Amino acid sequence: xxxxxxxxxxxxxxxxxxxxxxxxxxxxxxxxxxxxxxxxxxxxxxxxxxxxxxxxxxxxxxxxxxxxxxxxxxxxxxxxxxxxxxxxxxxxxxxxxxxxxxxxxxxxxxxxxxxxxxxxxxxxxxxxxxxxxxxxxxxxxxx
Numbered sequence: 001x002x003x004x005x006x007x008x009x010x011x012x013x014x015x016x017x018x019x020x021x022x023x024x025x026x027x028x029x030x031x032x033x034x035x036x037x038x039x040x041x042x043x044x045x046x047x048x049x050x051x052x053x054x055x056x057x058x059x060x061x062x063x064x065x066x067x068x069x070x071x072x073x074x075x076x077x078x079x080x081x082x083x084x085x086x087x088x089x090x091x092x093x094x095x096x097x098x099x100x101x102x103x104x105x106x107x108x109x110x111x112x113x114x115x116x117x118x119x120x121x122x123x124x125x126x127x128x129x130x131x132x133x134x135x136x137x138x139x140x141x142x143x
Contacts, residue, residue: 004142016130050115075087089124
């Protein structure tokens with residue numbers, strides 16, 4: 001399989017559209033919280049401090065920027081269906097780190113558990129496997 005086909009050829013299904021839109025909006029919101037303190041977020045400096053002190057991810061500013069930037073940019077790419085598989089893989093990896101570093105001790109969300117990040121990871125993996133679907137911009141570049 002050629003690299004171009006792998007990156008851009010989505011399935012013909014409509015089923016991925018609501019997953020893409022929902023996942024993209026959620027991830028963009030979380031990225032904006034980390035980077036810009038929008039939507040009741042803490043902003044980059046506070047997020048960097050949390051990453052470094054609580055999660056032992058140093059330097060915190062680098063990891064917070066990577067996490068927030070990935071969520072914002074990959075979230076946008078997923079939502080519009082451009083480089084969907086690559087963007088979704090980036091989000092899946094980000095959610096895996098969140099599960100391991102932030103939510104490892106409980107399952108259900110009301111207990112601070114991994115339930116929500118796990119669902120975001122699984123939605124991301126669905127897009128890695130299936131591509132963006134019928135209404136993805138990737139279809140224009142599949143060749």
